[in-house]
Amino acid sequence: MAKLVILYGTGTGHTGEMAELIGDGAMSEGIETTVVLLGNVTEDVPGGGRITSVDDALTIMNSADAVAIGSSTYNMKPVVFVQQLMDRAKSLDLSGKVGTAFGSYQSPPQSCRAHHRRHEGDGH
Numbered sequence: 001m002a003k004l005v006i007l008y009g010t011g012t013g014h015t016g017e018m019a020e021l022i023g024d025g026a027m028s029e030g031i032e033t034t035v036v037l038l039g040n041v042t043e044d045v046p047g048g049g050r051i052t053s054v055d056d057a058l059t060i061m062n063s064a065d066a067v068a069i070g071s072s073t074y075n076m077k078p079v080v081f082v083q084q085l086m087d088r089a090k091s092l093d094l095s096g097k098v099g100t101a102f103g104s105y106q107s108p109p110q111s112c113r114a115h116h117r118r119h120e121g122d123g124h
């Protein structure tokens with residue numbers, strides 16, 4: 001079965017809601033799906049949920065067939081853990097994987113252009 005991993009960073013939860021909805025849609029299509037909230041370490045969060053370090057997220061990403069990366073935008077930048085993931089993913093062999101991106105923004109056109117410029121030439 002195809003494996004999808006949805007990795008995201010959020011400040012106040014909007015991008016997490018998107019990630020969960022995308023995950024629900026994929027699972028309803030029979031796709032094995034893992035939703036991963038990026039953080040500085042891998043640990044359970046008091047009160048529920050779990051965060052995953054960028055190191056561990058890269059391992060999960062490497063073993064997936066399809067990767068969706070989500071971030072919100074703060075001061076025209078992605079969430080720091082998402083930026084770290086994108087930077088470090090350059091060292092992975094992503095050939096053959098399907099990839100997509102999503103995000104939550106206040107001003108989508110400017111934010112999308114800023115993200116696109118940041119990753120132009122990265123092969124993402």
Ligand SMILES: Cc1cc2nc3c(=O)[nH]c(=O)nc-3n(C[C@H](O)[C@H](O)[C@H](O)COP(=O)(O)O)c2cc1C
Binds near residue numbers: 009013071105107
């Ligand atoms: C301090 C601050 C800075 C923000 N900067 C931007 C920005 O530069 N561009 C933008 O489109 N949205 C910006 N936003 C809006 C957030 O990206 C938006 O509220 C988003 O839904 C937050 O998603 P999250 O809950 O997943 O973090 C900013 C919000 C705050 C509070």
